[in-house]
Amino acid sequence: MSLLRVHNFAVSIDGFGTGEGLSIDEPFGHAGHRLHEWYFDTHFWHSKMGDGGGSSGVDDVYAQQIDIGFGAEIMGRGKFGPQNGSWQDLGTDDEWRGWWGSNPPFHTPVFVMTHHARPSIEMEGGTVFHFVDATPSETLELARSAAGELDVRLGGGPTIIREFLADGLVDVMHIVQVPILLGRGVRLWDGLEGLEASYEVESVASPTGVTHMTFTRR
Numbered sequence: 665m666s667l668l669r670v671h672n673f674a675v676s677i678d679g680f681g682t683g684e685g686l687s688i689d690e691p692f693g694h695a696g697h698r699l700h701e702w703y704f705d706t707h708f709w710h711s712k713m714g715d716g717g718g719s720s721g722v723d724d725v726y727a728q729q730i731d732i733g734f735g736a737e738i739m740g741r742g743k744f745g746p747q748n749g750s751w752q753d754l755g756t757d758d759e760w761r762g763w764w765g766s767n768p769p770f771h772t773p774v775f776v777m778t779h780h781a782r783p784s785i786e787m788e789g790g791t792v793f794h795f796v797d798a799t800p801s802e803t804l805e806l807a808r809s810a811a812g813e814l815d816v817r818l819g820g821g822p823t824i825i826r827e828f829l830a831d832g833l834v835d836v837m838h839i840v841q842v843p844i845l846l847g848r849g850v851r852l853w854d855g856l857e858g859l860e861a862s863y864e865v866e867s868v869a870s871p872t873g874v875t876h877m878t879f880t881r882r
Contacts, residue, residue, distance in 0.1 A: 666808050667815045667835040668738075670825060671730040673852075674699040674840040674874075680849040681822030686746045691763055698844050702874045703727055712769070722870040726838060735814030736807040737770050740824035741778040744793070751782050761785055762793070773810040775803050777824060800828045822852040829856055837863075837879040 675681045676699065683695030692699065703709055708727040710718030718724065741748075745760050762768060767788040776795045785793040796803055807816040818828055828834050839852075853859075863879040870876065 666735070666811050666813065668804060668818055668828065668833055669734075669815050670818045670820075670834060670837040670839070672703060672727060672838060672840060673820055673822075673825065674702070674842050675822070675852050676842055676844050676846040678845050678847065679851045679853045680846040681820065681825070681852045682742075683846055683849040686742065688746055688763075691746070693849060695846055695849060698846075699842050702840065702842065702870070702872050705872070719872075721872075722868060722876065723872055723874065726840070726868075726876050729838065730817070733815050734772060734817045735811030736772050737774045737817045737819050738803055738807050738824070738828075739774060739776055739819040740821050741776055742821045742823065743819055744776045744778075750780050761787065767791075773807070774819075775807050775810075777803055800824075800831050800833055804828075804833055822850045826852060826854065826856065829859060832862070834879075835881045839877045839879070841875040841877060843873045 673681065676695075680695070681699075683693030685693040687693075690696065697704065702723050705719050706724040706727040707716075707718035707720045708724050710716065744762050747760060768774075768791040771790040774791060774793050776793055777798065778795050779797050780795070781797045782795045784795070787793065794806070796806060798806070804816065818825060818834065825834070825837075829837075863881055866878045866880075868876045
């Protein structure tokens with residue numbers, strides 16, 4: 665059976681996976697890009713942007729894993745866009761197709777969890793957004809069917825990852841602890857006391873100040 669994996673998910677040292685006040689202009693709210701500066705400095709990211717710069721150290725090794733072995737993605741509606749409520753009540757926002765432009769970086773089926781299902785959206789490059797009103801286990805079953813023999817990536821945000829962890833569905837999780845204090849936003853770890861007992865945990869410190877924590881189900 666394919667694995668459900670989380671990769672490159674960054675949290676502040678006070679546990680927030682995103683800031684407060686998400687909007688179209690600020691996908692991570694008041695956090696801005698501070699949770700992801702380590703990622704944007706890697707050679708992997710620079711290559712994605714079409715240049716040869718960036719670091720080739722520990723952060724780059726971990727960053728690369730986000731593209732390896734995945735056949736589908738699951739994300740929450742908050743990762744797809746900042747809107748809430750019924751799509752029909754959003755006026756022109758019902759044409760919103762995500763922050764990533766016409767050719768999103770996923771290149772696989774993507775299952776967006778929402779209480780307001782809507783028709784699928786086919787994008788360039790093989791990405792198809794499916795909007796499903798389903799439980800974590802039901803959504804994972806759909807994603808595994810679409811992924812075939814490949815793994816499923818759980819992309820976030822923090823609320824969705826927390827729900828899948830609470831249901832015992834995550835097989836491998838790479839969390840990047842970033843040395844900043846956000847103070848507000850959405851926390852990852854709430855309600856997950858004792859989670860470490862179910863996983864082997866490996867921590868690797870980077871010279872950039874971030875800590876890469878890999879949780880592998882026992």
